[in-house]
Amino acid sequence: QSVLTQPPSVSAAPGQKVTISCSGSTSNIGNNYVSWYQQLPGTAPKLLISQNNRRPSGIPDRFSGSKSGTSATLDITGLQTGDEADYYCGTWDSSLGGVFGTGTKVTVL
């Protein structure tokens, strides 16, 4: 049971947009930066977004992150079949240390 809540699944057709939410509290998201990770089936997680909205080199601008108050959002535009994966948000919690969200499975219809 994570302190960061994500929808279990989201889906959309190729080319469309999906939005994944990550809800927390003032103990975590409200006072710390949020990162996002993509985990393709059978592989290790990969950093997509750091510091709320920064993309590492090599990450397409189809992926964007934002934060407002105690919630964060990952948007994926121009959805592709290769985007089918599990997505996790992460941040720091003042009591728990590092925390991850519950995870969201993205399905391309």
Add this chain to the structure above:
Amino acid sequence: QVQLQESGPGLVKPSETLSLTCTVSDDSISRYYWSWIRQPPGKGLEWIGYIYYKGSTIYNPSLRSRVTISVDTSKNQFSLKLSSVTAADTAIYYCARTPAGPPYNYMDVWGKGTTVTVSS
């Protein structure tokens, strides 16, 4: 390009100690924070803890009594020990580079992970 590789036994008996090592290649461990994360079968990610290259550590409170993370700068490695394991500790264990601690605490390079099963 920096690479991380986990190594250690894939099978540990209940009540024994799980020991894993992460070897860092093409980067100096004498910078950054270095983290351990695990993922039970079919479940989400769980942060275990991290170590700063100078030796300071922070652990997940739920595991703190059983976890030790250490660093060996001469070998460019850091290690995880988890004592008194049970079946609930069965998971894929990942090591990761963490460029900065809180309030940032993101992992920008991950190892491929190693599966550890706790069973007699």
